Amino acid sequence: MNKVLINTILLLLAILYGSVLYSQKKTDQNYYLIDSIDLSILSEKEKTLIDTSLVSFHRATQDTLKAKIINSLVAYSSNEKIWPKYNAWLTNFTTKKIETPNLSAKEKDLLINIKALTLNNEGYRLKRKSRYKEALEVYFRSLAALEKIGDKNGQSNVLNNIGSSYKSLGEISKALEYYEKSLVLKKSAKNKKGEAYTLNNIAIIYRNLGDINKSLETYFSSLKVLESLNDKRGIAAVHNNIAAIYEAQGNKKKAKDYLEKSIALNYEIDNKASIANTLNHLAFIYKDEGNNDKCLEYIKKGLDLYKEIDDESGIASSLRELAIFYIESNHQENAVLLLNESLEILNRINEKEGQIKTLNILGKYYLDKNNIQKAKAYMLTSMQLSKELGFPREIKTAAKILATIYEKEKDFVKAYKMQKLYVKMHDSIRNKSIHESILKQQAKFDISKKEQEIKVLSAQNDLLKKDKQLQEAHINKNRVTIVLISLALVLVIVLMFIYWKWNEKKKKIYQLLKAQKEEISLKNDEKTAMLQEIHHRVKNNLQTVNSLLSLQAKDIKDPEIVAKFKETQKRIITIASLHEKMYGTDNLKHIDVKEHLTSLTKDLVNTYAVDKNIQLSINIDPVTFGIKTLVPLGLIINEVVINSLKYAFVGKRIGEISIQLKALGKQSFEMLIKDDGMGLNKDTKKGLGSRLIKIFTKQLRGKVEQINHTGLGYKIVFHAIDDLNF
Numbered sequence: 001m002n003k004v005l006i007n008t009i010l011l012l013l014a015i016l017y018g019s020v021l022y023s024q025k026k027t028d029q030n031y032y033l034i035d036s037i038d039l040s041i042l043s044e045k046e047k048t049l050i051d052t053s054l055v056s057f058h059r060a061t062q063d064t065l066k067a068k069i070i071n072s073l074v075a076y077s078s079n080e081k082i083w084p085k086y087n088a089w090l091t092n093f094t095t096k097k098i099e100t101p102n103l104s105a106k107e108k109d110l111l112i113n114i115k116a117l118t119l120n121n122e123g124y125r126l127k128r129k130s131r132y133k134e135a136l137e138v139y140f141r142s143l144a145a146l147e148k149i150g151d152k153n154g155q156s157n158v159l160n161n162i163g164s165s166y167k168s169l170g171e172i173s174k175a176l177e178y179y180e181k182s183l184v185l186k187k188s189a190k191n192k193k194g195e196a197y198t199l200n201n202i203a204i205i206y207r208n209l210g211d212i213n214k215s216l217e218t219y220f221s222s223l224k225v226l227e228s229l230n231d232k233r234g235i236a237a238v239h240n241n242i243a244a245i246y247e248a249q250g251n252k253k254k255a256k257d258y259l260e261k262s263i264a265l266n267y268e269i270d271n272k273a274s275i276a277n278t279l280n281h282l283a284f285i286y287k288d289e290g291n292n293d294k295c296l297e298y299i300k301k302g303l304d305l306y307k308e309i310d311d312e313s314g315i316a317s318s319l320r321e322l323a324i325f326y327i328e329s330n331h332q333e334n335a336v337l338l339l340n341e342s343l344e345i346l347n348r349i350n351e352k353e354g355q356i357k358t359l360n361i362l363g364k365y366y367l368d369k370n371n372i373q374k375a376k377a378y379m380l381t382s383m384q385l386s387k388e389l390g391f392p393r394e395i396k397t398a399a400k401i402l403a404t405i406y407e408k409e410k411d412f413v414k415a416y417k418m419q420k421l422y423v424k425m426h427d428s429i430r431n432k433s434i435h436e437s438i439l440k441q442q443a444k445f446d447i448s449k450k451e452q453e454i455k456v457l458s459a460q461n462d463l464l465k466k467d468k469q470l471q472e473a474h475i476n477k478n479r480v481t482i483v484l485i486s487l488a489l490v491l492v493i494v495l496m497f498i499y500w501k502w503n504e505k506k507k508k509i510y511q512l513l514k515a516q517k518e519e520i521s522l523k524n525d526e527k528t529a530m531l532q533e534i535h536h537r538v539k540n541n542l543q544t545v546n547s548l549l550s551l552q553a554k555d556i557k558d559p560e561i562v563a564k565f566k567e568t569q570k571r572i573i574t575i576a577s578l579h580e581k582m583y584g585t586d587n588l589k590h591i592d593v594k595e596h597l598t599s600l601t602k603d604l605v606n607t608y609a610v611d612k613n614i615q616l617s618i619n620i621d622p623v624t625f626g627i628k629t630l631v632p633l634g635l636i637i638n639e640v641v642i643n644s645l646k647y648a649f650v651g652k653r654i655g656e657i658s659i660q661l662k663a664l665g666k667q668s669f670e671m672l673i674k675d676d677g678m679g680l681n682k683d684t685k686k687g688l689g690s691r692l693i694k695i696f697t698k699q700l701r702g703k704v705e706q707i708n709h710t711g712l713g714y715k716i717v718f719h720a721i722d723d724l725n726f
Helices: 002-025 044-059 063-076 083-098 105-128 132-149 152-168 172-188 192-208 212-229 232-248 252-269 272-288 292-308 312-328 332-349 352-368 372-389 392-408 412-429 432-554 559-583 593-608 627-648 688-699
Strands: 613-620 654-663 668-675 703-707 713-719
Touching: 044 063, 063 083, 063 105, 083 105, 105 132, 105 152, 132 152, 152 172, 152 192, 172 192, 192 212, 192 232, 212 232, 232 252, 232 272, 252 272, 272 292, 272 312, 292 312, 312 332, 312 352, 332 352, 352 372, 352 392, 372 392, 392 412, 432 559, 559 593, 559 627, 559 688, 593 613, 593 627, 593 654, 627 654, 627 668, 627 688, 627 713, 688 703, 688 713
Parallel strands: 613 654
Antiparallel strands: 654 668, 668 713, 703 713
16 A cells, blocks of 8 residues: 555656646746747747837836737747737737727727738748638738728738739739739839739749740749849749749750759748759759759759748648659659649649649640549649649640540540640740741840940949040149158157157256256155154153143142132143144154044043033134144134033033034134133133133134134134245
């Protein structure tokens, strides 16, 4: 029992693990918009395209912008397993958003246009799968949407696709009708590329209808436009089609020339479908030249390419060409299998033109085998389809084989009718007048091309003449220029010599100045060291005086006199601290005022406010003074702060002293010192401190103003008195 339980648990774990692995290959539908994608089938380029597009999509806030982003993803994706899904999603998205209330006319037209594009894309996909009727249904829906918003260029593209679908269904008159409608719109829109492609399609119809003159004339009109645009894809396709006309007329050499031009261009642009088609045409030209190996190689290459791009019509065509090769090489059994496979594909995709060609080969094959009934069945079907399409070439082939069949059956009346039909179709396709017309059309195109080349050469010749005239004018100018340059060169040499002499002199002066600068720098260093030593000694002397006063005060019993001694000592310490800062800094001209005054004030508070909580508010602009200004300024602060600490906060444990200093001008400053104490009594007598404040303020060429509002304060406007040229 335990063993069964363990096995069950292991099985469940395996299933869970497998589902996790599978889910890792899939992605979130909400992010990717469509059913989960298997990322393993995508190339790195495709993954980057999808991820970049979806990031932009989810960031976009407008529906029109979202639609544009996914439309670009569809346009640039070539993966048949990916872009149709996004195209279908976009069709649904635009259909819903078109009905959104309060949508502007511009936004609505844009969404309708994108929806029409998605329908056109879907039609293309269905047509590639040979589902022509379904493709037509979708194309007409796209056309209706484009007509609604008046997009003529879009309409012309869809009309062209409708014509192509009708051609594949064998409805030639309808195909020509829609091609011509497309051509009118493309010309009105001045869409040269679209015009050329539509002309090529119309030329194919004329060729199938047996109007060789009109067909070739239209091909050359298309080719002329495409060459002016340097559209390699279009040029290659038209070369292929012109080659088919020459091949049908028996001019194998001319056909080969055009086919080789076509295949070179197709390889250059990697157009696999067109490469395969051209290889099939070239194959039998090589066979006619006796190169069977090359023929077989080209047919197989074409078949492989059609399979690679999943082109069923192309696969059926290549199978038929391979069967023809095997018939002519006496590999009969292989040929029949290939022809049946080709016919099966063509019946499934309902491609009548291809069916006729394969039926003709089968009919001829069974006729050669003397299997009259089978041959007749195939050829009657071929004749019926050929007459439905109205293609003279196919009717001619069927009539010739049926004439032989009826002759073998002794039905000479029908044999005669078929022979007569054959001659009629043969004459309509290939006769002297048509041959001459083809030559004329080719000559006309060649002459037009040569005339264009002559115009280009003539223009180039005119340019050469103008260049020659310009060169002669330049030569004459150059002669004068050479003389001027020679004179200038002599002048430059003289100036260079003068400059060299001056530079040598400048070097000597520079070396002399450098030596003087080094000497001055050395003297300045000595002077700085000496001044620092002086400040150091002054500071030491002031500390000695302070010590003497301290010793003297010990012998004095009167507390008032002792207090006076202490005040004097504090003033001496204030001056000493300045000298201490001077010998401790490299800048003997200026001291950082904020640092010095903040340090001084904190020392005073720590000394005189032992049992009180006095807050300091110091706001000093970034200014620098020399010692001449800082000594009286420090003594003023010393007197005011000591006075506040001694008298302003009597009976209070908490107080605030604020100091503000700001620049008023270049050498003019304002200092405001105040406390939030009890203020000044009217009866209070002015002592030594007040007199000292006035004296020190006068030294600073300033004025002092007493402020008695919420405490006591002093507003002092003064000047910096340092010798700035020190």
